[in-house]
Amino acid sequence: MTQLDVRTSAGEAVRDAAPADGGVRGDGVRGKGLGGNSVGLMGSAVIGVSTVAPVYCLTSTLGSTAGEVGLQMPAVFLAGFLPMLLVAFAYRELNKAVPDCGTSFTWTVKAFGPRVGWMCGWGLVIATIIVLSNLAGVATSYFWLLAGEITGNSSIAALDGNKPVHIITCLTLIAVATAISYRGMTATKGVQYALVGLQLVVLAVFVVMAVRKAGSGEFATSLDFSWSWLNPFAVQSFAAFTAGLSLSIFMFWGWDTCLTANEETIGSEKTPGRAALIAMVVLVGSYLATGVAAQMAVGSGRSGLGLANPNTSDNVFAALAGPVMGPGLGVLLFVAVLASAAASLQTTFIPVARTVLAMSTYEALPASYARVHPRFRTPGRATITAGVATGVFYTVMTLVSEHVLVDTIYALGLMICFYYALTAFACAWYFRAELTRSPRDLAFKGLFPVVGGILLSAVFVKTMCDMWNPAYGSGSSVLGVGSVFVIGVGLLVLGLVLMLVMRRLSPAFFRGEVLTKATPALIVAD
Numbered sequence: 001m002t003q004l005d006v007r008t009s010a011g012e013a014v015r016d017a018a019p020a021d022g023g024v025r026g027d028g029v030r031g032k033g034l035g036g037n038s039v040g041l042m043g044s045a046v047i048g049v050s051t052v053a054p055v056y057c058l059t060s061t062l063g064s065t066a067g068e069v070g071l072q073m074p075a076v077f078l079a080g081f082l083p084m085l086l087v088a089f090a091y092r093e094l095n096k097a098v099p100d101c102g103t104s105f106t107w108t109v110k111a112f113g114p115r116v117g118w119m120c121g122w123g124l125v126i127a128t129i130i131v132l133s134n135l136a137g138v139a140t141s142y143f144w145l146l147a148g149e150i151t152g153n154s155s156i157a158a159l160d161g162n163k164p165v166h167i168i169t170c171l172t173l174i175a176v177a178t179a180i181s182y183r184g185m186t187a188t189k190g191v192q193y194a195l196v197g198l199q200l201v202v203l204a205v206f207v208v209m210a211v212r213k214a215g216s217g218e219f220a221t222s223l224d225f226s227w228s229w230l231n232p233f234a235v236q237s238f239a240a241f242t243a244g245l246s247l248s249i250f251m252f253w254g255w256d257t258c259l260t261a262n263e264e265t266i267g268s269e270k271t272p273g274r275a276a277l278i279a280m281v282v283l284v285g286s287y288l289a290t291g292v293a294a295q296m297a298v299g300s301g302r303s304g305l306g307l308a309n310p311n312t313s314d315n316v317f318a319a320l321a322g323p324v325m326g327p328g329l330g331v332l333l334f335v336a337v338l339a340s341a342a343a344s345l346q347t348t349f350i351p352v353a354r355t356v357l358a359m360s361t362y363e364a365l366p367a368s369y370a371r372v373h374p375r376f377r378t379p380g381r382a383t384i385t386a387g388v389a390t391g392v393f394y395t396v397m398t399l400v401s402e403h404v405l406v407d408t409i410y411a412l413g414l415m416i417c418f419y420y421a422l423t424a425f426a427c428a429w430y431f432r433a434e435l436t437r438s439p440r441d442l443a444f445k446g447l448f449p450v451v452g453g454i455l456l457s458a459v460f461v462k463t464m465c466d467m468w469n470p471a472y473g474s475g476s477s478v479l480g481v482g483s484v485f486v487i488g489v490g491l492l493v494l495g496l497v498l499m500l501v502m503r504r505l506s507p508a509f510f511r512g513e514v515l516t517k518a519t520p521a522l523i524v525a526d
Helices: 041-052 054-097 103-112 114-151 154-161 163-182 185-216 238-252 271-298 316-347 349-361 380-400 402-410 412-430 439-467 483-505
Strands: 003-007 013-017 521-524
Touching (some): 041 185, 041 271, 041 316, 054 114, 054 185, 054 238, 054 316, 054 412, 054 439, 103 349, 114 163, 114 349, 114 402, 114 483, 154 163, 163 316, 163 349, 163 380, 185 271, 185 316, 238 439, 271 316, 402 483, 412 439, 412 483, 439 483
Antiparallel strands (some): 003 521
């Protein structure tokens, strides 16, 4: 195991190594018994890309973003990439120091103490449950849509509208994804190579064919490429820019899965951080290429095939598949969206299960969730619990109201900004004694994370203000307050209540006796 030079805030140096299975390091970091050395750099990057679900994000967000910012949609993609990149630097530096599968939870505990850390972990867990339920619903819809396309039978495609059939199919997909995740990172990696490869190949084909269609002049709304599309200052208003930015940030969520699998990755101190950066570069490249090509082909108008057409903006690829790629190849887009949602559904279990495992290991949650399967070396109980919670959440939300489910998805951005911003600030505070040591430390451990945290905090505050308006989301309200605000803030308050309950059940963690706050900064020795 790589030896680490550990320097405390007082400047004292000791030698330490990443803890072995079940071991405890001097600063309280514990081994979890996970299967080590299961994933390399490429596998970790693929898992990061898969969790984001690029094809699904594009089909569901291209139109909405174009509707908010028009032709500046590619610029907003770049703007959303910036805070995520800055936060990724924070994750990389923290992972070098503390390669723990609890990631945001563990790091914020060690920087700011157990209460802030617990809420940060809750933000990650509840955001992931919301995403899992949404992905399961999307995969279900595209399963029946693809079945209808293949058979040429519209009645089969219409089964998605049958609520009992839809829910049963959705629960089946959740069960399959849970089973694959339960079997460990090796099984996960093999499935993901195929599904992510399919997504990127289909996107590449779509980009080429869309550019060719734009050049042929077949569509009346086709446009010539303009560098002004990459200028975020050309957006018509600040409100439109922040709305588009919020959508763009959602499109990058999930890359940090590379870090939550750090204890199962070869070279756990460096590989996950590098994989996260590779995943983000692949994502922003895919988004820019697809966004520009689609805009060149059909424009950003609100009629016809225009990306902002309200009748098709929530599922752009369903509208563009045939016209851009033809009836034969167009089916590939449906396959890619289904593969994207299914792949992400499976890998998104990784961060929630491992965060719950870490919280349980450090006594922030009941000890039963710290159990690791003896054969597969995975957090079995945490994985199954996440699957059950996802199924129950989706079923209840679907039966209560489609509007409630939609508003829950809108509230997701609040959770994402919440725990990413806390993690970014935790990086600067954790390494505060090292910021004057070199220009690199100042930039990557201090300046970049703080700027990223400020940007995400600004989006968090602006989103909360917008959520108060009942017009935000589905348009429903509770006592005159937007239901998205009620759901988003309500979920955070629920976390606060659960934290108070755990404080009574596990006082040692909340007294800072389990995972210490005053921790060293660790430097990987050459």
